Amino acid sequence: MNIGIDIDGVITHEKKGKENIWLRSLNNYFEENIKRKKDVYDFSKAYDLPLEDLSEFLNNKIHEIYSNVGIAPNAKNIIDKLKNEGHTIYLITARNEKFRPLTIKWLEQHKVNYDYLFHEHNKAELAEEKNIKLFIEDNKSNSNDLLNKNIPVILVNKYHNQDIQNSNLLYRADNWNDIEEIIDELIARVSS
Numbered sequence: 605m606n607i608g609i610d611i612d613g614v615i616t617h618e619k620k621g622k623e624n625i626w627l628r629s630l631n632n633y634f635e636e637n638i639k640r641k642k643d644v645y646d647f648s649k650a651y652d653l654p655l656e657d658l659s660e661f662l663n664n665k666i667h668e669i670y671s672n673v674g675i676a677p678n679a680k681n682i683i684d685k686l687k688n689e690g691h692t693i694y695l696i697t698a699r700n701e702k703f704r705p706l707t708i709k710w711l712e713q714h715k716v717n718y719d720y721l722f723h724e725h726n727k728a729e730l731a732e733e734k735n736i737k738l739f740i741e742d743n744k745s746n747s748n749d750l751l752n753k754n755i756p757v758i759l760v761n762k763y764h765n766q767d768i769q770n771s772n773l774l775y776r777a778d779n780w781n782d783i784e785e786i787i788d789e790l791i792a793r794v795s796s
């Protein structure tokens with residue numbers, strides 16, 4: 605089975621609340637106590653920052669954040685297991701293509717095994733083209749697009765994705781152990 609996996613917030617471990625790597629870095633950068641709004645993914649709106657400030661922050665810090673972010677617990681082991689079972693792993697990220705070398709290096713450092721890496725904003729269209737049968741994602745709008753194309757989604761629960769559309773193809777996970785369990789069940793269902 606072809607499995608699509610998002611990188612940021614799914615394979616990376618951004619952590620929660622005050623520990624969130626983006627929030628911590630924003631607060632250090634602006635020396636303020638910035639808070640995150642619920643159910644908003646768009647960065648500028650979520651942190652209520654003027655676009656100018658935000659782009660200055662990103663220009664200065666995104667490289668550091670992408671390089672230093674940790675890996676989600678068990679992500680590597682479970683992706684290894686999926687590969688051993690014969691699944692094909694498509695990493696599909698909306699990160700700008702200029703971060704490709706950094707991203708490949710990070711994946712190597714954390715020993716993440718995969719078959720393909722794509723930089724793509726329109727994930728649902730690419731998923732359809734690549735015959736992806738299951739997508740692991742945390743972004744609400746990508747997930748809605750995937751569900752609208754009848755591609756099952758395992759949604760990694762976040763503050764910003766609680767108000768997604770209902771669907772019998774939508775599965776919620778808090779961590780990679782949940783993801784593993786859901787995939788095992790899905791596969792058992794298909795093969796029984």
Ligand SMILES: [Mg+2]
Nearest residue numbers: 610612613742
């Ligand atoms: Mg993401």
